[in-house]
Amino acid sequence: MHTVVRSFSGKGAKELFDLLEKNKPDVEKTLRSVKGLVSYTLVRSADGGFSVTVCNDKAGTDESIQKARDWIAKNAASTGVAAPKVTEGSVVLHVK
Template identity: 40%
Template sequence: MSLRINRHKEEAMYVVIRSYSGDGAAEVFDLIEQKQDEAEEVIAQVPGFVGYVAFRTEDGGTAATICRDKAGAEESSRVAARWVLENVSQTPEVPKVMQGETISAFVGEWSTD
């Protein structure tokens, strides 16, 4: 096995992180898991979309979207909020949102070569 690192140095990207906790947070991440294809389609259509990750935390979960610019990142938050409200049975607390421009970005890819 070998690991190849793909670095993104050419241009800065923009990241938005949405952290959900409290009432309704667990349901949000249950739905993301159950309706993964639908959630993926909604976020991936955002202009400038680069990547997305969602994970559970002790008190709910966190989702992060990477886009080529701030406008795309902010649009991803709008479409994510709309999707959540259209799909949950209990309206969750407003997520804590953090965003900013990347200073370093890379991903690894394992191969069996």
């Protein structure tokens, strides 16, 4: 499995997470369409938030990054949020 964490902070990050929360059904639909999706978690933090996406392979996390980027461009460009800090890697342990 492969995981990607996308962290948003600074200008527009709180506004982005307000929009994501208001549009949870659409966000969920978008992420559920990712091939090989294992799990997706969206977390609000003090300075914005982050997402954690786990997929069967790197191709899935790459697809999730693109779908998230497209969703933000289409629905949240007005927030002015900067590109996220992206951290990714192979899963060592996944507990359900």
